[in-house]
Amino acid sequence: MYVCLWERMEERHMVKRIGTRAFSMLLAVVLVSVTMVPLVSASDEKCEKTNIIGIDVPVPEPVVVPSDEKLQSLREKDDGVIIESTITYLTYWNEKMKWDLSEEEIKRYSQHLEEKVLVRYYDVDDGYYRIHDLDIFGKELGSVLGLNTEQTVAFVQTHREQLAKDHQNYHCDFFPPDNQIKHYISPSTRSAPYAHGKMYYLYIITNFQTQSSDGAWTTTHQDDALDDAYYGTHEIRQQAPSGANAVNEGGIYTVTVSGANTGDNSDAWGVNGWMEEAASNIGYSDSNGDGRTTDDMARSIKSWSGADTVILLYLTHDDMGGYAVGPDQGYADRTALSYWGKADWGRFNSVPGSYEHESLHLYGALDEYEAPGTFCGQSSILAVSPMHDMYTNTNHVSCSSSTNSVMRYLYNTSTISTSTRRFIGWGDYDNDGTLDPIDATPWG
Numbered sequence: 001m002y003v004c005l006w007e008r009m010e011e012r013h014m015v016k017r018i019g020t021r022a023f024s025m026l027l028a029v030v031l032v033s034v035t036m037v038p039l040v041s042a043s044d045e046k047c048e049k050t051n052i053i054g055i056d057v058p059v060p061e062p063v064v065v066p067s068d069e070k071l072q073s074l075r076e077k078d079d080g081v082i083i084e085s086t087i088t089y090l091t092y093w094n095e096k097m098k099w100d101l102s103e104e105e106i107k108r109y110s111q112h113l114e115e116k117v118l119v120r121y122y123d124v125d126d127g128y129y130r131i132h133d134l135d136i137f138g139k140e141l142g143s144v145l146g147l148n149t150e151q152t153v154a155f156v157q158t159h160r161e162q163l164a165k166d167h168q169n170y171h172c173d174f175f176p177p178d179n180q181i182k183h184y185i186s187p188s189t190r191s192a193p194y195a196h197g198k199m200y201y202l203y204i205i206t207n208f209q210t211q212s213s214d215g216a217w218t219t220t221h222q223d224d225a226l227d228d229a230y231y232g233t234h235e236i237r238q239q240a241p242s243g244a245n246a247v248n249e250g251g252i253y254t255v256t257v258s259g260a261n262t263g264d265n266s267d268a269w270g271v272n273g274w275m276e277e278a279a280s281n282i283g284y285s286d287s288n289g290d291g292r293t294t295d296d297m298a299r300s301i302k303s304w305s306g307a308d309t310v311i312l313l314y315l316t317h318d319d320m321g322g323y324a325v326g327p328d329q330g331y332a333d334r335t336a337l338s339y340w341g342k343a344d345w346g347r348f349n350s351v352p353g354s355y356e357h358e359s360l361h362l363y364g365a366l367d368e369y370e371a372p373g374t375f376c377g378q379s380s381i382l383a384v385s386p387m388h389d390m391y392t393n394t395n396h397v398s399c400s401s402s403t404n405s406v407m408r409y410l411y412n413t414s415t416i417s418t419s420t421r422r423f424i425g426w427g428d429y430d431n432d433g434t435l436d437p438i439d440a441t442p443w444g
Ligand SMILES: [Ca+2]
Pocket: 285, 286, 287, 288, 289, 290, 291, 292, 293, 294, 295, 296
C-alpha cells in the first residue's frame, strides 16, 4: 500500500507537474494518513491508477442551492396534480364520487372545464394542465359540474387520499427479507450506513438510448427535480440531532445508458444493469474486480469529497416510479426516482418527500405504510449494526402508536418518526448522550 500510494503520487506529480514543495506537502499528508489508515485486505492493496476524480474521472457539477424564494415555494403546499386528458380525469372521478354523469355530460363538462378553468393551469411546455392547489381547483370544478358544498369537500378529500395512495404506489421499494436472526451488519458494507456527518448526494441525470415517450431530460424539468431533491434531503438534515453533525453536499453527473428504463428489476440494479453502465459511462472502472462499478464510484466520491456517506440518486425522465436498491446489490446505496408518477386519473409530479423517503431507506429506514412484506415489529435489513440489532419498526401503520411520517405517508409530510430516527443512527439506546453509531458501548 505504501509503495502503491507513492507510485500514484509520483504519477500525479508528473502528470500535473506539481511543484516540489507542494509535492512534499502532499506526501507528508499522505504519510500521515497512511499511519492512521487501518490495515486493509490484500485485494484493496492492488495498485490501481483509476478513478481519481479530476484526473481519470470528471468532477461532479456542484448542486446549485435554490434561491430563498424557490425554497419558500417548495415549502408551500403543491398537490402536483397533472391532467393530461380531461375526459379520463372526469370519467375516473365521476365513477369514484358517484356523480352519475352520462358519457355525453362528461364530454360537455370536459370542454367547459378546459375553456373556463383549466386554461389557467395549462403548461405550454409540457402540454398538460397542472393543478397546484386542490382546494381551489375543487371549488372551480364544483361550480362547473354543479356540485354542492358537501360533494365538493368530499371530492377534494378523496382526491388527496387517492393522491397519497398513488404516491405510495409510486414507491415500489422491495427489499430482501431480514432473516430475523440478529446478526452483525458492518457499517463499512454500505456507502451510506447512517445519517451522520457530511452526507453527499450524487445526482445522476440519466437518459436512455431508447427513450420513453417523455423524451430526454429538459433543463426545466432537471432544475425542478433537483430543487425537490435539494429540499427533500434538506428536510433530513434539519431534523438531525446536533450529535449527528449533519451537513449536506451534492453533485451532478449527466449520462446516457443503453436500452430502455423498464423499472425496478435487475436490468436496472443488477451487475449488468444500467446503473453500473452509467457509472462506467461517466468514466469509473471496476478497480476491485467485484464486477460492479457503482461501488468504485461511491468510494471515489467519498474520498474525494471527504464525505461520511454517499447516496447515488438516478433521476429518470419518465413515470417508472421510485425505489431504493436493496443491500444485497453491492456497496453503493442507491435509488432511482422518476420525474412523474402514474395514476388512474392522470399523473403527478414527484415531490420533495419522494427524495426524502428513498434517502431515508438508504440510511436504514423501513416503510411505515402497508407495503408488501412490511409489518409492525420488523427489524431493518437496511440498517447497519448496532441499529439493526437494537430496533424494530414501531411506527408501521399497523402498530397501535403509529403517527404520520414521511415513511408512512410521504406525499405532503416531511416528518421523520422516532422509529425511523432510531434506524438511521439518531437514537441513543443507553441514553448516555452519545448516539448509537458513534457510541463505543451503545448497549450501555
Ligand atoms: Ca467494483
